[in-house]
Amino acid sequence: MEIKVFKNIMSSNQELADSNRELFKKHHLTVINVMASPGSGKTSIILRIIESLRDKIKIGVIEGDIASSIDAETIDSLGIPVVQINTGRGCHLDANMIRAVLVDLQLENNSILFIENVGNLVCPSAFDLGESIRMVIASVPEGHDKPYKYTSIFESADVIILNKMDLMPYIDFDSEKFYRGIGALKPEAPVFQVSCRTGEGINALVEWLENIHKNI
Amino acid sequence: MEIKVFKNIMSSNQELADSNRELFKKHHLTVINVMASPGSGKTSIILRIIESLRDKIKIGVIEGDIASSIDAETIDSLGIPVVQINTGRGCHLDANMIRAVLVDLQLENNSILFIENVGNLVCPSAFDLGESIRMVIASVPEGHDKPYKYTSIFESADVIILNKMDLMPYIDFDSEKFYRGIGALKPEAPVFQVSCRTGEGINALVEWLENIHKNI
Numbered sequence: 510m511e512i513k514v515f516k517n518i519m520s521s522n523q524e525l526a527d528s529n530r531e532l533f534k535k536h537h538l539t540v541i542n543v544m545a546s547p548g549s550g551k552t553s554i555i556l557r558i559i560e561s562l563r564d565k566i567k568i569g570v571i572e573g574d575i576a577s578s579i580d581a582e583t584i585d586s587l588g589i590p591v592v593q594i595n596t597g598r599g600c601h602l603d604a605n606m607i608r609a610v611l612v613d614l615q616l617e618n619n620s621i622l623f624i625e626n627v628g629n630l631v632c633p634s635a636f637d638l639g640e641s642i643r644m645v646i647a648s649v650p651e652g653h654d655k656p657y658k659y660t661s662i663f664e665s666a667d668v669i670i671l672n673k674m675d676l677m678p679y680i681d682f683d684s685e686k687f688y689r690g691i692g693a694l695k696p697e698a699p700v701f702q703v704s705c706r707t708g709e710g711i712n713a714l715v716e717w718l719e720n721i722h723k724n725i
Numbered sequence: 726m727e728i729k730v731f732k733n734i735m736s737s738n739q740e741l742a743d744s745n746r747e748l749f750k751k752h753h754l755t756v757i758n759v760m761a762s763p764g765s766g767k768t769s770i771i772l773r774i775i776e777s778l779r780d781k782i783k784i785g786v787i788e789g790d791i792a793s794s795i796d797a798e799t800i801d802s803l804g805i806p807v808v809q810i811n812t813g814r815g816c817h818l819d820a821n822m823i824r825a826v827l828v829d830l831q832l833e834n835n836s837i838l839f840i841e842n843v844g845n846l847v848c849p850s851a852f853d854l855g856e857s858i859r860m861v862i863a864s865v866p867e868g869h870d871k872p873y874k875y876t877s878i879f880e881s882a883d884v885i886i887l888n889k890m891d892l893m894p895y896i897d898f899d900s901e902k903f904y905r906g907i908g909a910l911k912p913e914a915p916v917f918q919v920s921c922r923t924g925e926g927i928n929a930l931v932e933w934l935e936n937i938h939k940n941i
Contacts, residue, residue, distance in 0.1 A: 547762045548866065549867075575877070579873060598877060600816060600848050628846065631845055648764075650864065650889065651764025654795055657792065658792060659763060660792045661791070676895060676896075680892075681922075
């Protein structure tokens with residue numbers, strides 16, 4: 510009798526992520542894995558993009574949180590398809606969780622799907638979900654040293670957003686050090702400076718995303 | 726022959742944490758496990774307390790970070806005993822890491838030891854280090870909803886600090902919701918509102934800590 514061999518958890522996550530990726534391609538979905546510290550503005554950025562793009566492109570959202578469905582309720586109130594994953598004590602989403610909720614989302618072909626990961630600058634970066642793009646958000650009040658301390662997540666980013674630019678006058682944020690840090694880790698990733706509060710910089714980000722979506 | 730049984734990782738962490746705790750008691754150390762999101766001001770709060778207390782009480786620091794020794798260098802430059810633990814991809818400190826570096830710190834009896842955990846609102850709360858006090862720091866720009874989304878860490882807190890109060894005028898922070906959230910999780914934990922930038926609220930925090938240390 511053949512003995513069943515269980516592969517290690519990371520390798521099975523990778524297989525399932527690859528299978529998710531194929532599925533997303535088949536349906537022409539642009540899937541964005543949004544990763545950041547707690548409170549750096551993941552939901553606010555998704556909301557700003559929804560506001561700008563919803564009349565042109567279908568959008569769906571998967572919300573990942575330890576507990577609560579606060580963010581999912583906000584998105585649902587806009588009439589956008591959304592599902593909530595509560596991870597309990599789990600510090601990241603994985604490819605299996607995403608696969609499990611896709612059927613409930615009932616996304617149309619050619620949609621953009623945002624996956625808002627658990628607020629955490631460490632663990633999410635190690636788990637491929639099958640996404641097309643990894644979006645890493647930093648925010649001005651977190652300080653300019655984050656790329657030096659949380660290297661893996663910035664290294665894995667396809668696009669980096671610096672949010673809460675409206676707070677710049679009130680904070681000792683050394684932009685040159687921040688850009689030097691991300692430049693050493695991922696020089697090819699575009700960086701967008703935005704403020705979800707004032708709307709500053711959102712247009713450029715949305716334009717970039719539309720362009721990515723056209724070519725997916 | 727007796728078969729060696731390996732206990733699960735959490736139970737062996739607990740045993741080692743209990744042993745750390747005994748050791749700390751024996752040497753009359755007040756040990757503070759400082760936990761928070763990236764960039765909420767863990768190091769700044771430790772620095773403010775050092776500034777206020779160093780002439781009265783011996784202080785030492787263990788710095789936990791994924792990468793870099795930025796914070797340890799700052800503390801070292803003040804002549805305070807400090808060691809850096811780099812966790813690589815590890816998302817939290819554990820009791821074994823603390824035990825391993827204690828010998829290098831060479832703390833005097835009756836000291837206060839700060840352990841600055843990896844910036845993460847999820848994983849550190851599950852790992853007892855043997856600390857006397859768990860200090861959880863939230864910051865105003867992270868938003869008032871953190872206690873609803875990251876329940877475990879606030880539930881485990883012995884003291885909660887709300888930092889960056891100087892940014893309150895520029896942010897939509899609903900204090901009543903924040904206090905309702907932490908009140909539901911840990912009503913007995915004292916909460917200190919501070920600003921490391923302006924120094925607001927630091928005296929009250931330091932006074933509370935001195936009192937804890939007297940009675941340890």
